[in-house]
Amino acid sequence: MEREKNQSTTENALKWEARKRHLRYQTVFMCLILAFFLLVVWNINTGSVDISVKKILEIIFRRSGDETQYAIIWKIRLPRIAMAAILGGALALSGLLLQTFFRNPIAGPFVLGISSGAKLMVALTMIYFLEHLGRVSSWVLILAAFAGSLLSMGIVLAVSQKIKQMSALLVAGIMIGYICSAITELMITFAQESDIVNLHGWSQGSFSGMSWENVKIAFVVVLVIAVCVFFLGKPMGAFQLGENYAQSMGINIKRFRLLLILCSSLLAACVTAFAGPISFVGIAVPFLMKKCLHTSKPLVVIPVTFLGGSVFCMFCDLLARTVFAPTELNISTVTSILGAPVVIYMLIVQKHSSTSNS
Amino acid sequence: MNQIYFETKELCVGYHGTPLIRDICVSVNKGEILTLIGPNGSGKSTILKSITKQLRLLGGTAWIDRQILSELSVKDLAKKQAVVLTERLQTEMMCCWDVVATGRYPYTNQVGTLSDSDYKMIEESMKMVLAYDIRNKDFGEISDGQRQRIMLARAICQEPEIIILDEPTSFLDIRHKLELLDILRSMAKEKEITVIMSLHEIDLAQKISDKIMCVKGEYIEKIGTPEEIFQDRIIQELYDVEKGTYNMLFGSIELPKPEGESHVFVIAGDGSGVPVYRALQKAGISFSTGVIYTNDVDYQVAKVLANTVITESPFQEISEAAFEKAKKEMSACDYVIYTGTAIRKDNQSFHKLIEEAKEKKKLVTLEELRAKIF
Structure with missing residues (x-):
């Protein structure tokens, strides 16, 4: 009797604990969804041209209204919002994958120089194609960015073979980033006058000037990889215990690491191809999301990180457009101001917990 | 009961293609405990890493459950073999329960959702190592003794037929050493799980093991029952104890005796x-x-x-x-x-x-x- 009672009370306790955890996950998720829709509405509603809410609703749902306003909503604001959401999520996810790979929360596409590598290749391709063909397709840009990010990643990995220390690796990544940025700036300086305006804005990071064509391509690429990443969630969870334990649980380590690299590079490349390099989202968002969720379970963290990245970038884009309107800020300016303090806070927290461990 | 579960023939192990130990021939029955003893750097870990596929075998053959180790995929091996390693884990926001739950990896579906039976298994494993109470604590904030028990629970949770442990008692105080080995012992006997491990404490090795392997030099010096191995001379030679003595009956080491005339x-x-x-x-x-x-x-x-x-x-x-x-x-x-x-x-x-x-x-x-x- 007694024993049975004990059994059932522990079972109840377990269920209650599980329910509490799920409630937390659901709350975070719902908050993010709410923030997402709020930001969508807010973003549509703000801009240099004032359009009333009623008209906006008419334009979106009835597809009718003033010609200019229609164009502003459908050709400028909506694709821009969509792009911020898609690419923001992709960027945060890319950071999460790199952190899993290096087993370090400070890894991210920007600090490891992967975004800058992609930027360099995109700039090269853009200048070449614009000069010779006059136009360049998004697919080519993504491919160029992917090649660039893989190249940077390859250098970082080669360095990581030699240097086991994470701090040294980060310095190496940042140096690679500087070199790539310097070369990009150099090329932009000597590019034809007509391209400069375009290139300059892009190379600083911006969600402006997106077409529905861009959105479609970005959506497809990011969706496919995000689904892949979701299925990488299981081995990612095991990999948190380290390579050796992961292998003992039946993970093909080589294949898993390759998949991580490919997915994170593709995501970072896709972002860079369309919006240029965007800093700190990849580190700050996964960290904040894990803190909110109170877990690092990939199955929960992956979707929430994606959503969090979307919300974060939409918010930053909103600030970039409105704070000094009509002057528009670079998206990286805003993400840095908001993201860098988070990273510093993270370093302090990390330091604290690692000293208490040892 | 007396069925050979793990066996090696002329096994050769080492790093980067350079052999460290050759011709290892050993067999362990189901539910038996084999302990590797020997001085630091003698290659105990190398042997363990080789039979867990962390290192490539340089020669010879190893069988697990009559299947050749090198032909088993890591996936199949994971359902037979679990490990407890020496490396200290750095986890990020994982509670003890989460760490143990990773042991279910080989049995869950594509996305890793846990079924009711998985939950039960996790609970059972944690209770077995007396760590159920700390399930909600952050893994980074528990003591070394608790960590080691959690890692053992994780291994048990993987439902292995053989568990490999590399120096499971290092960092532990004497009480936790005894507790851990006691758990291992009962696990081996009750669940018929074969155990291969390395130990530094020869006194404990003598008491817990069914078989002892002395690792020193290029070839395995001796393999046998504790009774055969634990003789004063053998142990003294194995560890090159010149000063001081090993006492077989007490299983303890005495420091060298003072010199000079009796006072x-x-x-x-x-x-x-x-x-x-x-x-x-x-x-x-x-x-x-x-x-x-x-x-x-x-x-x-x-x-x-x-x-x-x-x-x-x-x-x-x-x-x-x-x-x-x-x-x-x-x-x-x-x-x-x-x-x-x-x-x-x-x-x-x-x-x-x-x-x-x-x-x-x-x-x-x-x-x-x-x-x-x-």
């Missing part, structure tokens, strides 16, 4: 001498002792620490010869310590020894001696 004579018996001997050894004071029966626990320590031990065969009255020897030895010493051991019919002559010491004002207690010369 103190200890009248002891029934184990009352051991603490005195060790205290004198620690102070570096050379001593003699007697009259000790050869079946007395004092004898085991006395024979390695004392300069001279005057002995008597068990269950005999102390002979005149032994008494005379003791008297002679005593008179050569500056001090005499009587440990207070009971004086019965057969050791009546202790009275005479004590009387004589008193007469010559040599009789002191350990404390008095401490005050005088320590």
Whole structure:
């Protein structure tokens, strides 16, 4: 009797604990969804041209209204919002994958120089194609960015073979980033006058000037990889215990690491191809999301990180457009101001917990 | 029961293609515990890493459950073999329950959702290592003993047929060492899980293992039952113990005995001498002792620490010869310590020894001696 009672009370306790955890996950998720829709509405509603809410609703749902306003909503604001959401999520996810790979929360596409590598290749391709063909397709840009990010990643990995220390690796990544940025700036300086305006804005990071064509391509690429990443969630969870334990649980380590690299590079490349390099989202968002969720379970963290990245970038884009309107800020300016303090806070927290461990 | 579960033939292991140990031939039955002992850097971990596929085998064959190890995929191996490694885990926001739950990896679906039976298995494993209460604590914030038990629970949770542990008791205090090994022992017997591990504590290895492998040099020196391996000489050679001695009966190491002429004579018996001997050894004071029966626990320590031990065969009255020897030895010493051991019919002559010491004002207690010369 007694024993049975004990059994059932522990079972109840377990269920209650599980329910509490799920409630937390659901709350975070719902908050993010709410923030997402709020930001969508807010973003549509703000801009240099004032359009009333009623008209906006008419334009979106009835597809009718003033010609200019229609164009502003459908050709400028909506694709821009969509792009911020898609690419923001992709960027945060890319950071999460790199952190899993290096087993370090400070890894991210920007600090490891992967975004800058992609930027360099995109700039090269853009200048070449614009000069010779006059136009360049998004697919080519993504491919160029992917090649660039893989190249940077390859250098970082080669360095990581030699240097086991994470701090040294980060310095190496940042140096690679500087070199790539310097070369990009150099090329932009000597590019034809007509391209400069375009290139300059892009190379600083911006969600402006997106077409529905861009959105479609970005959506497809990011969706496919995000689904892949979701299925990488299981081995990612095991990999948190380290390579050796992961292998003992039946993970093909080589294949898993390759998949991580490919997915994170593709995501970072896709972002860079369309919006240029965007800093700190990849580190700050996964960290904040894990803190909110109170877990690092990939199955929960992956979707929430994606959503969090979307919300974060939409918010930053909103600030970039409105704070000094009509002057528009670079998206990286805003993400840095908001993201860098988070990273510093993270370093302090990390330091604290690692000293208490040892 | 007596079915061979793990076997190797002419196994050759090492790093980067350079062989470190060759020709390892060993077989372990289901539910048996094989312990690897040997000095630091002898290659115990290398062997363990090789049979867990972390290192490539450089030659020979290993079988697990009659399947050839190198032909098993990591996926299939994961359902048979679980590991507890020496490396210290750095986790990020994982509670103990989460860490244990990763053990279910080989059995869950594509996205890793846990079924009811998985939950039950996790709970059972945690209860088995007595760590169920700390399930919600952050893995980074628990003690070393708890960590090790959680890692063992994780391994048990993987429902393996064999568990490989690399020095599972390092970082643990004696109580946690015993607890962990006790859990291992009962797990091996009840669940018939084969255990292969490396241990630093040879005294514990002797008590827990069914088989011992001595790892030293290019070839395996000896493999056998604890009774075969744990002889003073073998252990002393294995660890190159030149100073000090290994005592097989106690399974413990004694430090080298003090050198020089005896200064103190200890009248002891029934184990009352051991603490005195060790205290004198620690102070570096050379001593003699007697009259000790050869079946007395004092004898085991006395024979390695004392300069001279005057002995008597068990269950005999102390002979005149032994008494005379003791008297002679005593008179050569500056001090005499009587440990207070009971004086019965057969050791009546202790009275005479004590009387004589008193007469010559040599009789002191350990404390008095401490005050005088320590």
